[in-house]
Each structure stands twice: as C-alpha cells, then as structure tokens.
Amino acid sequence: EVQLVESGGGVVQPGGSVRLSCAASGFKFADFTMHWVRQSPGKGLEWIALITWDGKGTFYADSVKGRFTISRDNSQNTLFLRLTRVNSEDTAVYYCVKETTYWFFDYWGQGTLVTVSS
Amino acid sequence: EIVLTQSPVTLSVSPGERATLSCRASQGVDTSLAWFQQKPGQAPRLLIYGATTRATGIPARFTGTGSGTEFTLTISSLQSDDFAVYYCQQYSKWPSRTFGQGTKVEI
Secondary structure (H helix, E strand, O other), X not given: OOEEXXXXXXXXXXXXXXXXXXXXXXXXXXXXXXXXXXXXXXXXXXXXXXEOOOOOXXXXXXXXXXXXXXXXXXXXOEEEEEEOOOOHHHOEEEEEEEEOOOOOEEXXXXXXXXXXXX | OOOEEEEOOEEEOOOXXXXXXXXXXXXXXXXXXXXXXXXXXXXXXXXXXXXXXXXXXXXXXXXEEEEOOEEEEEEOOOOHHHOOEEEEEEOOOOOOOEEOOOEEEEO
C-alpha cells in the first residue's frame, strides 16, 4: 500500500524558515517524480514544486521560487521542502504528492499545516 | 501558463440527480487532464486521468469526457458520499501543473 506521511508543520514566524518532510512507502520511491501542492485555508489547490526521480531536476511555481527548496533522499525514501522567508500567504496545508510515469498525480499524503504567525 | 476555469463555482443537486461539472483550459492540453475529489479535512483523491479513464476503485457513475480545451465530469446519480469539491488539473506541458479553482457540489 502506498503511503505518504508528511511532518514538520507548525507555527512559523514571518520571515522564518521550516523544513517539511514526507516519508514514502509502498512503492519504489527512487523511480518517481514527486511534488508538493499546498492549499490555503478555505482555498483551492496550488502546485508549488516538483523534483525528478534522481533529484537533478527541480521546478517551482513563481509564488515560491527563490524562497522554497525541494529535495529528496532516495536512500531514506523521503521528500523534503524547505520554506524560507515565509509570509502570511504561505499559511497552508502542504501535501506531498506522487506522480505516475504518465505525469498525472495518483497518491497524496494527508498534509501538514504550516501557519505563519507572530 | 495554462489557466483552467471551472464552472459552476457551486452546484446544488439532490441525491439521485445528475451533476455536470465543466473545466475549460486557456490552451489545448490534449487529454492530459485529471479530476480530483476532495472532502472536508481530507486530501484530494484521483477520480479520472487522461480526461476519460477512471482511477482504480472509482465507481462507474463518474464519467470524464473532453479533449483539447473543453472537459466535463459527470456524476450520473449523486450519492450522499459524492458531495465534495471537485478539481480539474492539467499536466500537458512539462513541468507545468495547474489546477482549476474547484466546483463545490452541495445538497
């Protein structure tokens, strides 16, 4: 059974940093491109970053480019998202998402909530 | 960037009735379109990929149609479990991934 379990969320001060993790199991993690998608309270889904299977390709939404960094450790089956210089608009549930070989998303984690507040 | 526009924003339907949700793309995405269902407090769940293919375990009452710029998700006979928010997403152009703003299906 595929499982994606995010952690690391919590309250972060404006301008601060936090690192989110996603522990993957039930599939060969190193074979698949992975994504982060976020959802602000009461709002829709926003794709924010992807990383290729080998970690060599990373892409970001304009809203987070230069502030967030996606990475992975294939030896530990873990995906990461480093958030820096956060602001109130970064308050959201952050989902870890698996992509299939045909580019669509098939599995989502349960999400971890990041709240930017002083 | 490819923009997806969903309509209506909210759809009020009675159980047993048909629901028709629309997703329009600002440029052609062939059939690289997926639909997701999200219930309150839960992660989205894949319903349809490739515009028309139901994901594993998705009931036959969910049907996806369309290609290019116009797509439709039809729920043939709404069950109580189907009241949720539905999102379309395109995955046509690497690395672009965009979602529509969602349609809430309510009783």
